[in-house]
Amino acid sequence: MTAALTEIETASALVRSRIPGVGFVINPYLGCGHGCRYCYAEFMRRHSRFNQESRWGEFVEVKKNIVGVLAAELARKRKRGSALLSSVCDPYQPAEKDYRLTRDCLELLRNYGWEISILTRSPLVLRDTDILRTARDCRVGFSIPTDDDRVRKILEPAAPPIPARIEALKQLREEGIRTWAFIAPMLPMDPKRLYRLLDPVVEEVMIDPLNYVSRVEGFFRKQGWGYALSCQYARQTRQTLRKLFGAKAR
Numbered sequence: 001m002t003a004a005l006t007e008i009e010t011a012s013a014l015v016r017s018r019i020p021g022v023g024f025v026i027n028p029y030l031g032c033g034h035g036c037r038y039c040y041a042e043f044m045r046r047h048s049r050f051n052q053e054s055r056w057g058e059f060v061e062v063k064k065n066i067v068g069v070l071a072a073e074l075a076r077k078r079k080r081g082s083a084l085l086s087s088v089c090d091p092y093q094p095a096e097k098d099y100r101l102t103r104d105c106l107e108l109l110r111n112y113g114w115e116i117s118i119l120t121r122s123p124l125v126l127r128d129t130d131i132l133r134t135a136r137d138c139r140v141g142f143s144i145p146t147d148d149d150r151v152r153k154i155l156e157p158a159a160p161p162i163p164a165r166i167e168a169l170k171q172l173r174e175e176g177i178r179t180w181a182f183i184a185p186m187l188p189m190d191p192k193r194l195y196r197l198l199d200p201v202v203e204e205v206m207i208d209p210l211n212y213v214s215r216v217e218g219f220f221r222k223q224g225w226g227y228a229l230s231c232q233y234a235r236q237t238r239q240t241l242r243k244l245f246g247a248k249a250r
């Protein structure tokens, strides 16, 4: 299903972050067309004026003026900083293809010499390698919480396939861009296979169990994945991954 789009105005672009190593976050969209079943960002719906009753994943509000707002904010800053796109939406969700807000924000950050960090599930990021290559300091991360595309199809039905994400990481590395992967939450997976797929294409991995179980219990039981709902599964899988990735794991 394609998410319904609404254009909105935003009063701010840079939001101070509590994520370690990240000064600010920028979210060009409220809502996310990828609609992952376990999404941790669903709480953002309460900030919507139009979609408080809509299902997460079925609406996206486009912050139409965010580029102008960001330009004004950057001009007022005395020091260069660091920004992550994005924390509560995917900056390369389907709406970005036409709206290009992420691209225009990146161009501004690059021009002001800011450190850029990206976290996405979409190879659409490859469209912007011209900007990323010329940024002072830039890292691109892909969320890849399983090696199994059958799991992805059920839990992330509108997000790009796992092999397409791995291929995008490979291409980014070939362009000389620093890459990383975010493995979270601990979905059903073969950790060794995930390691073999990711190790050649990332410099580091962040592994986090996240708290998502209550959102997906029904889906998991229906698929026979009940074993993956336990804390023990999350702990063991995380440990296995940490061991496999060694110094690359954070």
Ligand code: SF4
Binding pocket: 032, 033, 034, 035, 036, 038, 039, 040, 041, 088, 089, 090, 121, 159
């Ligand atoms: S891509 Fe991220 S923000 Fe979007 S629905 Fe999935 S988990 Fe949520």
